Amino acid sequence: MRGRNTACVVGLLLAVTGCTATANDTTTTVPTTSTTTVATTETLSAGDGTPGATGLNDPYNPSAGNGGYNVVHYELDLDLDVATGDMAGVASIEAIALDSLSSFNLDLHGLDVSAVAVNGVETASVVADGEMTVLADLDRGTAFTTTIGYSGVAGQVSSPSVGIPNGWIRSDDGMFTVNEPDGAPTWYPVNNHPSDKATYTISVTVDDPYTAVSNGLLMEKRSGDGTTTFVYSSDDPIASYLTVVAVGLFEEEPEAGPQGLPIRNYFSPDVTDVERSYFSRQAEMIGFFAGLYGPYPFDSYGSVVVDADFPAALETQTMSTFGRGVLRLEEAVVAHEIAHQWFGDSLTPASWRDIWLNEGFSTYAQWLWTEHTDGPEAFDGLVDNAYRTMSGLNLVGEDVAPALAAALAAQQYPPPGAPPLTNLFNASVYQRGALTLHAMRLQVGDDTFFEAVRSYAMAYQHQNVTTADFIEVAEEVSGQDLDALFDAWLFAEAVPSIPQLGLAPPG
């Protein structure tokens, strides 16, 4: 076993804080220089500023993220014992104070913090209920670096918004992360909200012969004493839910993408040839989508297929993650995750409320890929089936009258523009979201539709977006008032008719 003494890794002299303090700790004053300090979140403040907010007031998860600062760059050094899952981490987080702060918060779940420093000076901190509060005296506009040593066996959080595990997950030959929407704080301290995108350098040290995969370009592969350190770097900003680390006995299969774009695929050894074959047209997919949406937005792409029957894939930036459970859906899911590199990764919703901007756009792109490979009838079939499912037409039969079918569908598939917090990724944000785009296309015509979507993708590259941003571009490019169309498709309970296709809801 290798030593995993976090305090040594950080290079700090003292472990400053009692970092597993609970709400029962009642220390009333906090020394600004100290040895061992235990405090409540409420008492941890310094200087003339005010405490940073513990959330960003996203209506879909008010406590998600933290206020008072904006992160510029994360540098994560993770030292992982693959067999036990024991991890020692050091996070260096460069940020800008947006207010005068007496303290600020990061999100962190289930890991032990051994030492914290702000701009190289040790400071006190407390972790409780997924919130880490760091004592600091910062003027508004100050750039500052927070260094945090931490350790433990990372785990999972149950997210209010999604039914699949979120966080750090074991696979048959290693582990992988699934962060969307709440998993990132299970493995690093983070401002966990999609509106605070930042660049990343992620270094992962694993025992030989394991391979560690992460976002961006592999900058360095360093051999140690029976270990290898993999250093990845991303110059383009990433939302924390799109960061990834996957470790396994991966077989690397590199290929060349359009214009020399490097594509690196990592397959766990048990991944079958049939499963691998779904990835054989990634270069063509990237070229196809670049033709529709503008240049591929990043310096690399790749897919990692982990040896777990995990029933999902995630569009982790530049390195999509696939559980083997999802590959039964075949090639279309590979196209879907590539389309997300534009819609979700480059253009990231400012609030979870607008998740249809990810899923509706990527589902529509996936349908376009199917049209490209299987012809217009296949595309028409996807549109028709989605409409029948979303509207309830599919349910109408001897036992189900049209009005009941419409009511059942409305209950199961709420309008995609404001999905329920407890069912954020319901099928409506995918399918009715995609139908919303198709309805717009039928109204404004093919050329205008694709020009609008491309203009939107180019205008907001690497930024955050809202539904209003897209509607504004769509109206500008088309010269039409599209409010009624988007209101009906995104926010009205009843699925609108598509007269051009002879489709109308039951009843």
Ligand SMILES: [Zn+2]
């Ligand atoms: Zn998706």
